[in-house]
Amino acid sequence: MFHHVKELQFNARVSKPDVRFAKLLLEQFGGPNGELKAAMQYFVQAFGCRKKAPDKFDMLMDIATEEFSHLEIVGATIQMLLTGVNGELKNAADESDLTKMLDGQAAKENYIHDAMVNPQFFLVSGGTPTLTDSVGNPWSASYIMGMGDLTADLRLNIGAETSAKMVYENLMNFTDDVYVKESLRFLMTREVAHFQMFQAALDSIQPNFPPGVLQGDPRFSNKYFNMSKGEDFKGPWNEGKSPLMGEEWQFVDDPHKRVRETNGLMDEKATGTDRTEKSVQTANKKVSASKKEKADKATAPKNGVMSWSVYQDKK
Structure with missing residues (x-):
């Protein structure tokens, strides 16, 4: 109210x-x-x-x-x-x-x-x-x-x-x-x-990255594609470790060449990370199950009734 x-x-x-x-x-x-x-x-x-x-x-x-x-x-x-x-x-x-x-x-x-x-x-x-x-x-x-x-x-x-x-x-x-x-x-x-x-x-929510349930593809989560010609700049967004996942940034200097060499990135390899496709799928299932369990538990009816507010019996 x-x-x-x-x-x-x-x-x-x-x-x-x-x-x-x-x-x-x-x-x-x-x-x-x-x-x-x-x-x-x-x-x-x-x-x-x-x-x-x-x-x-x-x-x-x-x-x-x-x-x-x-x-x-x-x-x-x-x-x-x-x-x-x-x-x-x-x-x-x-x-x-x-x-x-x-x-x-x-x-x-x-x-x-x-x-x-x-x-x-x-x-x-x-x-x-x-x-x-x-x-x-x-x-x-x-x-x-x-x-x-x-x-x-x-x-x-x-x-x-x-x-x-x-x-x-x-x-x-x-x-x-x-x-x-x-x-x-x-x-x-x-x-x-x-x-x-x-x-x-x-x-206060851990883990809180990435948002949602599904984890990112380890082949692309730490790739930096240099998509412009001219003076290049380096910083914590494309070198060193990524701030949230701790992966090593991989700087792709010629994205067009990389795309052609890897069959449109279909054959791209995961580098600079410990994550694999197997570990990603395992994490997907774990996070999905955990979030579902919490949601089901929080919204489960009590005595067959769903109530938005809980009023204490003061008698």
Whole structure:
């Protein structure tokens, strides 16, 4: 269940109206990297691990709920930045308060131009925050990413927090309002915190690589194909040991030649690794059986009934 507390998580404030920045801030209200996207992504992902990983379910639900709190902060800030706009949209006088608020006639004309670019925000909604990005594209469930595998979902979430953090960082460059910057800095910092939470949760799952069940083909898991001509660069991505599997990177300097020599890589040999096709198939069966056992045990009906919540008998 959800319970709404009529206070913001952070004391959001603005010093004066700013229609232009309110429009930019819509990016974090209804955009692809915004707070609604994050809230819905973590909320949906949580369902898949309610029984199998109740600790991760708890974390995902907590963070999802906090993201709704952040959506409220963004929406409240947008509304404060539009102070006076709702009424003045109905005032056509050139010397209206809207003109003064926007620092002159030229600014008001720019505002009218912006309204034509994004009429849903300025005209249809009357200044109320809409579930769109900053240029008026409607929010879409296609923003939500989830694979049904916890290790994959946590990695997706780390990427989502990274993108959101960068958007807030960029937004801070477009306002001089110290109060608005305080709110943006808080929201940006919470993205950093969530990044670490998801990383810690991922690290607590062992093994967590590769995501899913099936292991990689040992012939290709440590091959680096040099797919471009010109100056070549070496680094931990193509020399030394691979960071997660500990295999020796094999640098293929001429991929076209290698493909022709190996019958389209069908005759490629596994080198630089202790893994073999036999060991891979053994691992596939072991991981598959282990995950199936955990899932079956977690979701098995009790006394012939499946219940999402467990209510303790206090009698």
